[in-house]
Amino acid sequence: MAYYEEDDLQRFSEIAKHRPDLFEKFMAWYQACQEDGALSRHEKALIGLAVAHALQCPYCIDAFSQTCLEAGSNMEQMTEAIHMASALRGGAALIHGLQAHNSANKVSM
């Protein structure tokens, strides 16, 4: 058995099985977040795609790639969003280099 099954994305609602009330609350919140507001659905779809990559969640990447296309995004915009997420992850790793410097400096003469 693979750890990630493509069909599991369509089975997401099965997670409601033991606590349907909690899943219902989650879905209401999840869907409300994606509606047009101060940000458009289009912009939110790109944010979702970026976060999906930062989380490295294959289900979310699959779902939000589709959502982006159906919101009118193109590959150039989607790729920029992915780079934004990746750059932030890279920067977050890199700034921890100062922790390493601090640690090394603390014990160095």
Place this chain on the structure above:
Amino acid sequence: MSTVLPVIQAELAANSFIDFDEKLAAYGVELRAAAVDTLQVNAVGYGIEGSGLILDLVYNPVGAFLPPPQASIEADFKRELATRYGISFNHLYTITNMPIRRFLDYLRRSGNEERYMRKLVEAFNPGTVQGLMCRTMVSVDWTGRLYDCDFNQMLELEVAAELPQTIADFDPETFARRRIMTGPHCFGCTAGSGSSCGGAVAVSA
């Protein structure tokens, strides 16, 4: 207004405005000609505000996904085609890809058939039903045989057996109350914002 004015429908089969260059390369001469044609019809006044000459574009996704909301993609296309190519137009109509013929072949070849059909079914919108073209129109083939829509005609799915089968026997009152022949492809017209030759048809989400 558009019923009394000349209307040109130019099909611009691009899946997005910024991919337009890529699509030009991919579709080659045919699409290049469409872009040049569009500029030429602009030059004689079509799509130019105040000219009274209408140029409408039709958009369908190149792939196994639903079209974006019509209003937002129309705004995107107007902005990008104007700034990149100097093209202007009046309206953009979104059309959903029907899971029949060549597109169905593509879905099967690419392993997308089940996923696309599930997407259409899950996106069924009762608000589209009132505006479906088959409720007010019929299609007629070159032999005079009647079909409930173009897609049924492509599938050779004729009007219900109890109805007159040819245009020679056509009766508007009977056809206004007829039973419409349906198939799995009908979910293409009822998904999301709906689909017709005039674009989205949904009256409510």
